[in-house]
Amino acid sequence: MVFFAFAFLLTALGAVLLLMRRWSWCSCHVCRAYLTGSWAKEFTNLGDWYAHLLRESPTGTVHIHVLGCTVTANPANVEYMLKTNFDNFPKGKKFAELLGDLLGGGIFNVDGDAWRHQRKMASLELGSVNVRSYAFKIIAEEITTRLMPVLADAADKGTVIDLQDVFRRFAFDTICKISFGLDPGCLDPEMPVSKLADAFDAATRLCAMRGAAVSPMVWKMKRLLNIGSERELRKNIKIVDELAAAMIQERRARGVSNSHDLLSRFMASVGDDAVDDKYLRDIVVSFMLAGRDTVSSALTTLFMLLSKNPEVASAMRAETPAGSEAPLTFEQLKGLHYTHAVLFENMRLFPPVQFDSKFCAAADVLPDGTYVSSGARVMYHPYAMGRMPSIWGPDHHAFRPERWLITGPGSSFVPANAYKYPVFQAGLRVCLGKELAIAEMKAVAVAVVRAFDVEVVDRNGSGICAPKFVSGLTASISGGLPARIRRVRNLI
């Protein structure tokens, strides 16, 4: 016992000494505000404080010295990192370490040849007509058979439901069916607890906590000793691993040749015998991360904004073809330019991935003149970028879908420059599920808006459109989104 206590103290002392050597001390007002948390007196979220600092900065870039991190909202810098000098701004080893226990060698967590190889395979599969039409069929089915009945039930009973929870269940069922051909049934009427969804939630939250720590030494020490949050992380990753292994085995047993889910396509394209289970497990987990919380986050903030702006919901209704009660086809959805603009305007203000970090391999100078040393972290910040007057004009704070239409209402959607709006990232690593995600969100938005009015219940009076986000890899609202549902048309 005495020996263990002594060993622990010695290790902890070593860690503190190492921490002191590596930690950049700074007492500037920004670092002080970060370390003491005093920014929270004025701002709801860390992202709101960063947006404020970036608006004040003449270059749209700031440096948080104690984190060794440059934060930028300058589109020229974003283009430089994501395209022009892409090879000098990999995700880097430090990021890979943060998520490595959960994501392994999956596409999100690797650079270089390992990334190139998976990207090529994933873009071939996600771009194929078979996979796309399979995915759209799954989305339509989940909307008709699960989402709409759950909302209709809430409308008929007059109950308040947590829309964020409903959309997370919807997105989890959908991505699992598209990615692995298996149905977790999270949005069944009795809203069952899913062991996989819960373990996955906990694991992503705990990995995000690692990234928020001032020094990685803290979580590394806890992992070594298997204590606290790291013990919890290990437990949840084990559950994810076991369930992913079961999924892979089931796929193998069922045969992959006639299935259109992504896992089967991957297994078929490389030859099932040529891949090991660990590689497939990493693909499974990466797609779960990619497709679940992103889509549900965007849908949650969309309905929060529509509740506050009912005229936008009415304009969406007016845009859908009159006369037919049937769900819209993929082609019909594509033609809805106003709805498209609404989705993009929502994600400008509330991007599901609020920031993204890269590591600078060799010392470099960004286009705005900022010097970045070798090994430093550079973060571009879509949440702050959506709040920059230099990009969106003086009405940047307003929810105005028309800003995306060529000549206002009734005209065509025009995309913004990808580096001014890196919500799906941009350049060489742009999101591979972008088209699928847009189709999914449009299908849900149109189906719900046609049939229901959604009224967000502002329980704590914090202001419907100024949500407090929980820290995590994707944005989720603290306390969920309580809402009351009313029928406008009897479509189900």
Ligand code: HEM
């Ligand atoms: C609103 C929905 C979505 C948003 C906002 C979004 C956003 C993003 C962002 C910001 C990245 C870069 C992440 C990083 O490198 O750290 C990314 C990458 C990726 N996304 Fe999405 N995503 C969405 C939905 C989806 C869906 C539904 C899928 C798959 C079915 C998907 C598949 C991927 C993949 C495979 C990558 C990795 C690309 C690479 O590293 O080369 N995404 N996405």
